[in-house]
Amino acid sequence: MKLGPALALLALLGSLTATAAQAQTVRIGYWSSGFSLGFGAVLETGRFMEGEGLKVEYVKLPDLNAPTKALAAGAIDFAIAAPLSGSLSVTADGLPLSIVLVTQVADLEFVVPEDSPIRAMADLKGKKIGNSPPGSSTAAITSAILETNYGFKPSDYQAVPGADTRLAQFLVQKDIDAAALRTVTLALIPEVKLRRLARFRDEWRKIAKNDAPPILGVGLMRNAWLAANPEGAAKVVAAMRKAYAFGRADKAAVAKALTETGNLDAADAKAYAALWDDIYTVSLEPGDIASIKAEFEIFKGVGSVKGTFPESAIVTAPYERSKTIP
Template sequence: MRRYRRYAAGFAALFVMAVTGPVRAESVRIGYWSSGVSLGFGAVLEAGQYMEKEGLSVEYVKFPDVNAPTKAMAAGAIDFAIGASAGTAFSVIADGLPLSIVLASQVADLDFVVPTDSPIRTMADLKGKKIGTSPAGSATAVITAAILETNYGIKAADYQGVPGNDPRLAQFLAQKDIDAAALRSVTIALLPDMKLRRIGSFREEWRKITKSDAPPVLGVGLMRNAWMTENPGAPAKVVAAMRKAYAFGKADKAAVAQALRDAANLSEADAKAYAALWDDIYTVRMEPADVASLRQAFAVYRTVGAVKGDLPASALVTAPYEASKAVR
C-alpha cells in the first residue's frame, strides 16, 4: 500500500510538470549607454550578477548613444533602461508612450568648465559663446539650457550648443574649438592633465532654480508598462537588484574599479578615479522627495521649451521601489 502511494505521488508530480512545465524565470532585457555615466553601474550590475541573483533571466543590451535606450524602450526592444536620459524620458511619456519612471538613478554631477587661460570668468560670460554639452535631447543639454535661461537670461539663440560625448568635448576644449563645456565629474577626474577652470556646477545652479537641496536628476530607471503588467513580480526584483548593486558600489570601490577595468579596459588609475565618484553620480531611490524633485524638473524643462504637454500622474511609479524593500 505504501509503495502504491509513493508511485501515485510520483505520478502526480510528473503530471503537474507535464501540464504546467518547469518553473520559468522571469525574463528582462536591460539597456544602458555603454560610454556614458551608465557604464560604471552597468559594469557592476553585470559583474555581480545582481539580476540573476533575484531569479531573473536577463539580457543586457548596450547602446553607443545616450538617447538610444529610450528609443529602444519605445520600440519594445528592451524592458528596462537603468539610466535613461531624464529629459528624453519626460518627452516620450508626455507624448503618450506607455512607459513609466520607476527610479531616480543618476545624479547630474557636472561642472561648467573653461580652459584656465580663458577670459570667461562667470556663467554670465557664456552669452554668445560656443558651449559643449551632450547631444540635444539629453538631460545634460536640457539642464544646461534651463540653467542658462532661468539663472542668467541666456536663451538658446544666445549661444551655440556643440554636442558630443565627454571625451570629444574635452578634445574640443583643448583645441579651443569651443569656449566652455558641461563635463561630468567623472570625466574631469579622468583628465588630470587638462588645465581646466570651473565656473559653475549643475548642483549649485539647480539649487538656485528649485530653491531646494534635491540634486538635478540626469538619468532615470525607465520601464515598459506592458512588461510590468506581464511580469507583476519582476519590477520589484529589478529594483532590488539595482539597490543591492548600488550598496555594493558604495561599500567596495576596489571592486567597482576592477569591474570597470574588465568592462571598459580602463587603466588602474582611471578606474579608481571613476569608482571614487560612485556615491556622487549614482542613486537608486523613489522616495516622495524624489518624486517631487522629478515633477519639479519636468516643470523647469517645460518652462524653457525642452518638453511639451503634461506629465501624467501615472508617469512616476513608486510601487516597484516600495515592494523592493521587502526583497531580501
C-alpha cells in the same frame, strides 16, 4: 508519504509557478559610456539580476538617447539610466513606458580652458558652449540654468553637442569656449588643464530653491513587460538597489568591474569608482517624485518638454515591492 489528489495538484501548480518565475527574462539596456558605464559594469560582473533569479540579457547601446529609443521599439525591457528629459517627453506623448526609479543625478561642471579670459558664468553670453546632444537631461538642465539664472535665451549662445571626450578635445583645440562636463570625465582627464566656473548642483539649487540635486537619469521600463512580470519588475529594482549598496561599500570592487567590463585602465577605474556616491542613486521616494515633477515644470519653462506632467508615467509598485525582497 503519498499525496492526495488536491495536494498533488497544488504541488504541481507550485512547481509550475516556480519554474515560470525562474524563467523570467529581462533585456537591460545601457549606454556604454558616461555615467551609465560604471553601474552597468557592476551589475554585469556582480550578477545582481541573476542573484534575484532573473535571466538577463545586457544590451550596450551607442549613445545616451539610444536606451529610450530601444524601449520604444520594444528592443529592451528596462533602461538603467534613460535621460529624464527624454523620458518625460515620451511618456507625456503617450508611449507605454514607466519611470520606476531615479538612478543618476547631474554631477557636472561648467569648465573653460585654464588660460581662458572667461571668469564667470555671465561671461558665456555669445560664446560656444559644449554640451550633451539635444534630448538629453544634461542639455535640458543646461538650458534651464543659463536661462533662469543668467537670462540667456538659446540665441544668446551657440550650443555645440557632443560626447564628453569630444568636447574636451574641442576645449583643448579652442574650437569651443566652455563646456558642461561630467565630474567622471574631469577625473579621467587630469592632463587637460581646465578651470571650473560653476557646478550644476549649486546652479540648480538657485532654481529649485532646495538642496535636492538635479535628476539626470531614471530607470525606465516597458509597460507590457511590467504588466506581464510584476514580480520580475520588483526583482529588477531589488537587484539595482543591491548593486548600488555594493558600490557604495566597495570602491575597489567597482574599479575592478570597470577594468574587466568597462575596459578602463586601473588609474581611470579607481578615479571613476571614487565618484560612485556622487553620481548614482537608486530610489523612488516621495521626495524623488517631487523632484521629477519640479524638473518637468522647469524643463517646460525653457521649452525642453511640452504638455502636462504625465502622472501615470511614475509607477512606484516595483520599488515598494522590492523593499520586501531580502
